[in-house]
Amino acid sequence: MQKPLIRVSAGIIRNEFKQIYLTQRLEGQDFAQSLEFPGGKVGEHELPEEALKRELEEEVGIHVLSAYPYEHFSFEYPNKIIEFYFYLVEEWVGEPFGREGQEGFWVTQSELDAGQFPPANGMLIQRLRSEC
Numbered sequence: 001m002q003k004p005l006i007r008v009s010a011g012i013i014r015n016e017f018k019q020i021y022l023t024q025r026l027e028g029q030d031f032a033q034s035l036e037f038p039g040g041k042v043g044e045h046e047l048p049e050e051a052l053k054r055e056l057e058e059e060v061g062i063h064v065l066s067a068y069p070y071e072h073f074s075f076e077y078p079n080k081i082i083e084f085y086f087y088l089v090e091e092w093v094g095e096p097f098g099r100e101g102q103e104g105f106w107v108t109q110s111e112l113d114a115g116q117f118p119p120a121n122g123m124l125i126q127r128l129r130s131e132c
């Protein structure tokens with residue numbers, strides 16, 4: 001059977017201290033307890049940027065003012081292929097928090113640790129660490 005292809009938008013929410021807001025995936029989700037960039041699935045009739053804005057409102061309670069495409073790539077998991085749209089978000093309204101009960105914290109960009117994220121994030125973490 002062919003693997004389903006899903007599109008996912010996620011935000012690299014970065015403040016003026018070069019810290020990035022991360023959340024921890026909840027029990028019952030895939031990669032539970034992994035860190036993630038907040039975000040989620042792009043709806044069928046949605047643009048990736050619209051999905052990003054909706055997901056960041058839903059998951060971390062911020063209103064995104066501007067978002068810049070940072071990485072776009074596909075990653076094959078054993079059970080699905082994900083097409084990722086990662087955006088850099090440096091302008092928003094509100095203070096991010098784990099609106100769905102998940103933990104959230106600010107991590108200095110140079111201290112991101114790929115081992116704490118799902119496998120798809122490896123290359124992205126490498127790029128972020130190299131750009132500090």
Ligand SMILES: Nc1nc2c([nH]c(=O)n2[C@@H]2O[C@H](COP(=O)(O)OP(=O)(O)OP(=O)(O)O)[C@@H](O)[C@H]2O)c(=O)[nH]1
Pocket residue numbers: 008009010029030031035036037038039040041055082118119120121
């Ligand atoms: N948000 C997010 N998802 C990621 C990252 N890395 C990564 O492999 N994923 C995977 O991409 C998919 C994102 O879906 P999600 O579970 O966040 O979707 P969602 O918010 O729409 O949730 P729902 O399906 O429970 O409503 C998951 O399979 C997740 O494991 C990441 O950095 N951020």
Ligand SMILES: [Mg+2]
Pocket residue numbers: 038039040041059
């Ligand atoms: Mg999500």
